[in-house]
Amino acid sequence: MTAVVPLCAVQFVDVLGTTLVIAALPTMLADLGAPASAATPVVTVYAVLFGALLVLAARLGDRFGHARVLSVGLAGFGAASLAAAVAPSVGVLVAARGALGAAAALSVPTALRLLTAATEEGPARRRALAAWSATGAAAGASGLVLGGVLTDLAGWRLLFWVNLPLAVLLAVAVRRTAPPTPRERGGPLDLAGAAVLVAAVAAVVGGASLLEDGAHRVAGAGLLLAGLAAATALPAVERRARDPLLPRAAVGHPGLRRGVLASAANTATTSSAVTVATLHLQGSEGLGATATGLALLPFSVCVVGGAALAARVMRSVSARATAAVGLAVIAAGTAALLGAGLGPWVVSAGVAVSGLGIGLSSVAATSLGTAVPSELQGTAAGVLNTAAQLGTALGVAVVLLVVRVSEGTALPLAGAGLGWLAAALLAALAAGLLLRRPARAAVGARSAG
Template sequence: MKKAVTAVSADDRTAPMHVHRSPHVAVITLCAVQFVDVLGTTIVISAAPAMLADLGASASAVSLVVPVYAVFFGALLMLGARLGDRFGHRRVLQSGLLLFAAASLAAAAAPGLAVLVTGRCALGAAAALSVPTALRLLSAVTEEEDARRGALAAWSASGAAAGASGLLLGGVLTDAVGWRSLFWINLPLAAALLVAVRRHVPTTAPRRAGPLDVPGGLLLAVAVAALVLGASMLERPDRALAGGAVLMVAVLCAGWFTSVERRAADPLVPAAAIGDRALTTGAAASLANTAATSSAVTVATVWLQDAQGRSPTVAGLTLLPFSVLVVLGASRAKAVMRRHTPRTTAGVGLAVVAVGNGLLLGAPTWPWLVPVAVGVSGLGLGLSSVAATTEGTAVPEPLQGTAAGMLNTAAQLGTAVGVAAVLLLVTATEDTDVPLAGPPLGWVASTAIALTAAWWLLRRGKAWGRD
């Protein structure tokens, strides 16, 4: 494992002499950044009805308030990673946290729907600046391979747990304090993270390069945003045609982006990144992880509330084992990877996810199976997500920033596309006589995603021992 290269930048030279660099505190801080930013993807789902009612907005506006965060988050991740390469990852991370605080303030005090949606857009952009730069800095503060794998385990666990915990925390805070508390609470969090980053996280040397690839960045942002938005529109049959048109825009922009990248002096996604087998395998595994688990848990959430009549808070508590077991699976990943390759470990983790998703098929008959099933899925996700991140970040130093952006973008796309495709299957078959129609068909699809990805990863690695 190559040691991460760090350098002292201007902001370090002017820092107070009493500043201490603690690798352990740095890892905790960077994982906290990941947790807070990923939490924003799901925390408003349970609170959305209360938000819209309080602001006098139509209930249909939920299709705008909820997905805009993921649209901006996913669309700007690669640009955030390259800005870190250009200007220094710690500086960009601090800028992201400042934007996070400002956007939270706007959303918390929103007098109407327009300001709330604008605040959610800015929060997604702030997450896109913060998450890839935090992952890059995580590699910089953990130079030894064993320490780095432990840090990646904590990183993966915090992200996976945040996505699932948002469903519970959103409902609990809204019921207890009100929906605006979801944003007010971000202000002290942002302040604490800014202080911790300043005191304990070192900077990386900005990479000298050619002109920033602005055309490529814009095209990729539009392509990813259109893909996320189009996928979310497909979740509702009445918007399927418009969603298909938006997806066509995504395809056209992706093709145009490829053409622009070939001519760019310093492309947003270097050719070396596309040709790096470890990075592309890690990105594919990251996409499969979120596609398989987010879709299954989302269908379970909807089923618990619609078919079982449980409140958002009770439904969130039912799914809590997912978050708990993610942490356990991630904590065991480092030990498993001492015996097996990350690629094989990711495949095994996804096979465990498939088992958990498959157990959900028994939920209509035995509802008590839901917490057991999602717990098994969470265990597999913890194992696989650590392995996927380890595999994807095993790249040369110049590609570290790009790797962070690609891995996070893949995870966001997996969530968006996986949830949209599976929910489309569920809604299209709920009132039909198709065998295993409705939620069971969704869980079959989630299981198939996990099994296919597990088979592919295990074929690319050796089932036993090291490559």
């Protein structure tokens, strides 16, 4: 279990990078003399490259060794952080943020594969997956708070300087504690499949981010369509590959499919609900960034509690049922926000319930998705993390679009209420889909879901 702590820390640092800069954007852009329009690439380039490269990074780990690829990712993360910390212009900052996203993509799926290799199937692995899920969800939620605090403390460049010692410490810890994993011996890498998958995910994540900006909504829709077209072409490309990027045994595995559904639904619903809550608290309630962060802090606390609870629940209940229950709790917490005139305490309580739900469901989703043969666990880790990134991008984009289009209309629950309703319905739908057992499913397939 000694490897679990540094591996979970890798997850925390890399996921934190997605949201850490948001609170610092005004200061950052003013210091670099950049226009407000530069905020979009500064934020989204990290998520685009992070999400797009996850599966390819996982397969590189299968081929060259997960500990080695993770070490390269941590070294790249440190180097890119240095470039961002001394960036003289917004162009250099955007490039450095892109490199940070690519380095994070190398690190996260390989760290997850090493975590499963470091623990035996059973209670030890459930506890490790609970810690992994809790750190990831807590990192995403706490980025706004930490970004604001560090920027107020010593300026926005501190956000990147702190990564340097962290990258070094984690690299040393991983080198000392990471277990060996078998290396895949196959044909040449499926470069065609990798190119199509990277293009598809990058276009979807980038397009979804642009949908949130009214001035670029048409371009965002075009990118989304291009990404969907590339995704549609991917199966044909993979069928022709000698050693496909996405092995057929992994794509067809029922546990991985359910894990992907739960992972995408978890992030799509909670990320969008918390984003709408942030806008509501700062807009309608007039809270500042720090007060908003404190109001949303119970979400992060409950994520950790839900993850710890999941490890116990799954001793007697299947991972699939646990994921469905978690999504139902997310739906309930989000639905509780639909009343009129919500004050900060009500919003805080509602997102806290949702945090408990994602804590439950994220552990179960990871358990479902990694319950594959050992030779497929690297791929599974990449696919699960890609699903989570796509869920965040699409969920936030669609729900914010619903909020902004409905504002000022006569629709019931217009604005934030309609956004929360959309997130709650999505969580409930995903829970129902998880509980739906295919007619051909084996009756005794409890361990797979």
